[in-house]
Amino acid sequence: MTIKEKIEIKINKIINPQLLEVIDESHKHAGHVGAKPEGETHFHINMTANEFDGMNRVQRQRLVYKALAEELAGPVHALSLSLKGSED
Numbered sequence: 001m002t003i004k005e006k007i008e009i010k011i012n013k014i015i016n017p018q019l020l021e022v023i024d025e026s027h028k029h030a031g032h033v034g035a036k037p038e039g040e041t042h043f044h045i046n047m048t049a050n051e052f053d054g055m056n057r058v059q060r061q062r063l064v065y066k067a068l069a070e071e072l073a074g075p076v077h078a079l080s081l082s083l084k085g086s087e088d
Contacts, residue, residue, distance in 0.1 A: 003040040003075050007068060014067040017049035018086060025080075041077040052085035060085075 007022050023044045045064065052060045060083040065072060072079065 003071060004043070007043065007045070007071060007076075010067050010071075011045070011047065011064070015047070015049050015051045015063065017047045017051070019046065019048040021046040040075060043076060043078070044080045044082070046082045048084045048086060048088075050086045052083055053087050055085065057083070 004022050004024055008020065011017060011020055011022075023046070024040060024042070025044050026040060026042045047064075051063070055063070061081055064081055064083065065079075068076070068079070
């Protein structure tokens with residue numbers, strides 16, 4: 001199973017978003033610190049979830065970081081987020 005697939009499974013299980021896009025942007029960081037030739041080190045997530053309603057930007061980010069703590073402690077070097085609630 002790829003890192004991207006693991007991220008998708010965890011996010012779907014914990015947050016259950018209406019929209020989830022997990023984009024491997026590792027190729028944009030080739031040669032940078034933390035980048036690996038095989039990729040799967042730098043990701044961007046676009047997500048819309050009811051779970052985010054009533055949360056500010058930092059609370060939304062913390063929820064995602066908590067869900068992906070294992071990946072962020074290991075194979076994922078960088079993660080950028082675009083998070084929206086259903087009311088945004």
